Amino acid sequence: MAKKDIDWSSLGFGYMPTDERYVSWFKDGKWDDGALTKDPNITMSECACVLQYAQTVFEGLKAYTTKDGRTVCFRPDMNAKRLAESCRRLEIPEVPEEKFIDAVKKVVKANEAYVPPFGSGATLYLRPFVFGYDSIIGVKPANEFQFRIFATPVGPYFKGGAKPITIRVSDVDRAAPHGTGDIKAGLNYAMSLHNIVDAHNCGFDENMYLDPKTRTKVEETGGANFIFITKDGKLVTPKSNSILPSITRRSLMYVAEHYLNMPVEHREVYFDELKDFAECGLCGTAAVISPVGKIVDHGKEICFPSGMEEMGPYTKKLYETLTGIQMGEIEAPEGWIVEID
Numbered sequence: 001m002a003k004k005d006i007d008w009s010s011l012g013f014g015y016m017p018t019d020e021r022y023v024s025w026f027k028d029g030k031w032d033d034g035a036l037t038k039d040p041n042i043t044m045s046e047c048a049c050v051l052q053y054a055q056t057v058f059e060g061l062k063a064y065t066t067k068d069g070r071t072v073c074f075r076p077d078m079n080a081k082r083l084a085e086s087c088r089r090l091e092i093p094e095v096p097e098e099k100f101i102d103a104v105k106k107v108v109k110a111n112e113a114y115v116p117p118f119g120s121g122a123t124l125y126l127r128p129f130v131f132g133y134d135s136i137i138g139v140k141p142a143n144e145f146q147f148r149i150f151a152t153p154v155g156p157y158f159k160g161g162a163k164p165i166t167i168r169v170s171d172v173d174r175a176a177p178h179g180t181g182d183i184k185a186g187l188n189y190a191m192s193l194h195n196i197v198d199a200h201n202c203g204f205d206e207n208m209y210l211d212p213k214t215r216t217k218v219e220e221t222g223g224a225n226f227i228f229i230t231k232d233g234k235l236v237t238p239k240s241n242s243i244l245p246s247i248t249r250r251s252l253m254y255v256a257e258h259y260l261n262m263p264v265e266h267r268e269v270y271f272d273e274l275k276d277f278a279e280c281g282l283c284g285t286a287a288v289i290s291p292v293g294k295i296v297d298h299g300k301e302i303c304f305p306s307g308m309e310e311m312g313p314y315t316k317k318l319y320e321t322l323t324g325i326q327m328g329e330i331e332a333p334e335g336w337i338v339e340i341d
Contacts, residue, residue, distance in 0.1 A: 004113045008120035011155030013286060018151045020110035022103045025133075026093050026145040034103060036110055040150065049132030049142035056186040057086035058129035060285045061247075063108045063151070063340065065118045066328025071340040073126075074326050076104045078247045083128060086183040091141035092130050100128065101338070103149050108340045111151045118327065121156040125285075129186075157287035162319075164293030164308045165205035165282075167221065169271075170195060174209035174219060174242075181219070181242030188244075192222035206282065208295060210271060211240060218269045221282055224290065225249040226269070229279035229314045231305075234263040236277070248283045248322075254333065255321050262314070271297075278305050279312030289319045 017040050024034030049055045059079045064072055080100035087094045104126060108115065116122035128149040132142025172195045175181025180188055192207070199207050208226075211217040218226055218238045225246040228236040235256040237249055256262040274280075280292040293308035294301055306312030311319065324330035328337070 001112045003115075003117055006114075006116075006153065008116045008122045008153070008155070011116075011122050011153055013125075013154045013157055014152075016114075016152045018111040018114045018153070020107065021150040022107050022148060024095075024099070024103070024147045026147070027143075031093070031095070031099065031147070034099065034147070036106055042146070042148075044133055045135045047135035047137055049134065049136040052136060053132070053139060054185075054187045054190065055090055055092065055132035055142055056129060057083060057090055057092060057184055058127060058186060059083050059184060061104070061126050061128075062285060062326075063115050063124040063126065064326055064328075065115050067118050068328055069118070070328065071108060071112055071115050072326075072328065073104060073108060073338045073340065075247055075251065075336050076101050076338055077335070078250075079104075079128065082184060082245065082247070083130070086185060087130060089180060089183045090185060092132070092145060095128075095130060095147050099147075103128070103147070105338075105340055107149045107151050112340070114151065114153045116153055122153055124151050125154045126151050154286075157290070162287065162289070162291055162311055164291040164304075164306070164310070166203075166294045166296065166308075167206040167208050167292055168199055168202070168204040169295065169297040170199075170207040170209050172207070172209075173212040174207075174222065175212060177213045177242065179212075179242060181240075182244055184244060189223065196222050204296065212242065216270055216272075218271055218274070219243050223286075224282035224284040227252060227281045227283055227289070227315070227318075228269065228274075228277040229312060231276070231278045233314055234265060235314070235318070236265045236267070236269060238269040239266050240268070246283060248285060248288060251322060251336075252283055252289070252318050255318060255325070258333070259321050259330075260317055274302050279315050280304050280306075281311075281315050288323055289315055291315055 080097040134144040
C-alpha cells in the first residue's frame with residue numbers, strides 16, 4: 001500500500017488524526033460487535049462516569065513496517081491481558097482478548113498508509129482505551145462503556161539519539177500500598193502530572209518513585225519501569241505489587257536471557273544498591289529504553305559508570321536486539337509478532 005505523503009523524519013511523539021478508529025459499546029450487559037468509524041469525536045453527558053470518577057483504563061502498543069515490507073504488531077496479546085486486568089480492578093467489563101486483537105488488526109489495516117516505512121525511525125502508535133460512558137452522579141460504576149482504539153504515526157522518542165537522562169528521587173508517592181499502581185488506569189497518570197512538571201521546572205527529566213510503604217526500594221517512574229545492569233553484566237529489574245507490569249520490561253528480560261546470555265534477576269531493589277550498578281535505564285513502549293546517566297537524591301548525585309553521553313554497552317545490546325525483533329531484522333520468539341494481513 002502506498003504511504004501517506006508525510007515527512008516521517010520530522011514526526012515527534014504527538015497526536016495526528018488518521019483515517020479510521022474502532023468503537024465498541026457495552027450496553028445491557030454485553031459488548032456489541034464494534035466497527036470502524038471516521039469520526040474522531042466523542043459526545044457524552046456532562047455527568048459521564050469517566051468525567052466524574054475517572055473510570056477509565058488504557059493501553060499503548062505499536063505497528064511497524066518490517067525490513068521485508070510486512071506490517072506487524074508487537075505482542076498485542078500481552079496488551080489484551082493487561083487491559084483485562086485493569087478493567088477487572090476498576091469494575092469495567094473486560095474486553096475479550098480475541099475482540100481486542102481483532103480491533104487492533106482492523107485499525108492498523110484501515111490506517112496502513114500511516115504505518116511509517118522501515119528505516120524511518122517512526123512507527124504507528126495505537127491507543128486502546130475503555131471508559132464509563134453513561135451519567136453517574138452517585139459514587140458507583142457506570143452501566144455503559146465504550147472501548148475505542150485510535151492510531152497516530154509517531155517519530156522516535158529521542159531525536160538525534162538516546163542521550164542519558166537525569167532523574168530525581170521523588171518526595172511524592174506514585175501509588176498507595178495495595179492500590180492501583182499495578183494497573184494501567186488513567187487516574188495513576190493524572191496524579192503524576194504535577195510532579196513531572198515540577199521535575200522539569202527543576203531541571204530533571206523524570207521522577208524516581210520509591211515504594212510507598214518504606215521508601216527504601218525502587219519502584220518506577222510516572223510511566224516506565226526501571227532496568228539496572230550490574231558491573232558483571234547481570235540484568236536486574238525491580239519487583240513490587242505496585243509496579244505496572246511493563247510488556248517491554250518482560251520482553252527485555254527474555255531477550256537478555258535467551259538472546260544475549262545475560263543472567264536475569266527480577267527482585268526487590270533497594271535504593272542504597274544503586275551506587276553499585278554500572279548502567280540504568282527506563283523501559284516502555286514509547287522509547288523502548290531511555291538510558292539514565294544520573295539520579296539525584298536531594299542534592300546527592302548517583303552517577304552511573306556508563307556516563308551521560310550514550311547508552312551503556314549492555315543497555316545498547318538489549319535495545320538493538322529488541323528493536324531488531326520488532327522490525328523483523330532478528331527472528332522473534334513464537335507469538336511475539338502478529339502480522340496484519
